[in-house]
Amino acid sequence: MLWLQTHFEKSHWELLAEGLVTVKKSNAFELIEDASNAGLNLSPIPALSSQANS
Secondary structure (H helix, E strand, O other): OHHHHHHOOHHHHHHHHOOOOOOOHHHHHHHHHHHHHOOOOOOOOOOHHHHHOO
């Protein structure tokens, strides 16, 4: 959560924490790379919205 707080405005924290935000794939990979460089271990997961639309 601290990493999110350092990268996004306070008004967006709750939506991010609850998984209610969608980002473009290219932006997601940039965020993952940045988080990895900060020492976090992340793995991308399939978008839940694409499963819900099936």
